[in-house]
Amino acid sequence: MKFKLFSVVVIIILLMTAACQQTPSGNGFVDPVIPILTSSTGWVVDTTATLGVENERNMEALAEEIRTDGFQIGIAIFSNSASEPIQIATEFGNTNQIGSGEIDNGIAVAIFLDKEGASGDKPAIAVAIGSGLEAVLTDGITGRILDATYVPARSSGDWQRGTIELLTGLRDYLNGARGIDEFRTPPPPDQTALIVVVVIAVIIIVILDGIFLKFAIVNFVLELFLSASESTPYGSSGTGFGSSGSSGSSSTRSGGGGSFRGGGSTR
């Protein structure tokens, strides 16, 4: 009798320990591990493997369009969480620093397959908005975009389509909202003019060097390069083939420095 009771207690403890283990997709007792967006994961991370290749490709394409428009969006799909969805979305945004560090124009979306939304349907969704972008994409507007796109699709049982429609709605809004240009990351400056100036300056220096110094500077620079290449051992400056394997060599995706204060919408 005592042994039976002891066994039951041990089993309960083991089950509770297992439930409290942090996993990538999370559960109702423990928050999920916040994923890091990398060039191999793309902008969409599905820790539950339920999204499907086609849907993930479509979401990735929309996220890339949003990035091209001068914003950044990251999407993470989890099973469940102990914390509120908006807290996880905010943490996901802050961990990956989605958006520009100067204007904080990122968007972080977190979906929880086993969590009920406000309407009682699953999965719950939270959209966290970067603290700068909140000036134009307010909680109210985000909520209305969710109500028009994600919520009806979720009610009909197709949350994947709802997520794609949400991304489409956000993309369209970001392209047409008043005052949005202030929060658009400008495209990188054209370096062509600088390169042309540098090349011309080098040519002029070489010509002057040839005329007045009989190529003394050129010879010195060449000698410097030759001696450096002779003394460098093989592999000391090459790209290593470490233990990272196929998944470890990817660079982080965003890292723009964007921050999230916790504003956003949950449905």
Next chain:
Amino acid sequence: MRNKTIIVIAVVLFFAYVIGGGLITISAHNEYQSQLGRVWNALNTGAEKIQSLQLQVQVPTDLVRDVMTNLSAARNDILAAQQSGDVVAALSAYDRASVELNALTEAYPDLIDLGPLYTTLMDETSGAFNRVSYARDNLIDAQIAYNSTCIYFPLHCERFDGTVDVLGAGSDPSARMNIPPMGQ
């Protein structure tokens, strides 16, 4: 010869410190001033949006009447602080206005008949308020950065009357926090 070299190096270092320190301090001070300007601009826009709300919302219930009265008082305080240039008082009034705005959002069922114009106005007001919060965060960062340069270049900072008071630095950590109803 050796002494001469030391003197030359010392003079060069001194001028590098004076010129470099000047450039860094002026740049940090300009950034602080520009962020302060953004806070005032954002507060100004927020005050304008409150006025638009006052014109639009036709006070259907007691709750909304109270909220609008408080919003109006907060707006007047923002404008008064603007006149005196007291950014701390202006931001304090803005905090009170934020609480009232959240209460107005909560009172949506009373205001649903006001239609899409009201919704647009609420979005714009929320956006203007979010802009103030963002500008305030950036101002605090700029104030801290400027004060940091004053540690290395105290004489340069004297040109700008020394360090600045960082927003919120003197607040009492044991005081009750002003938590808006929606937990934002």
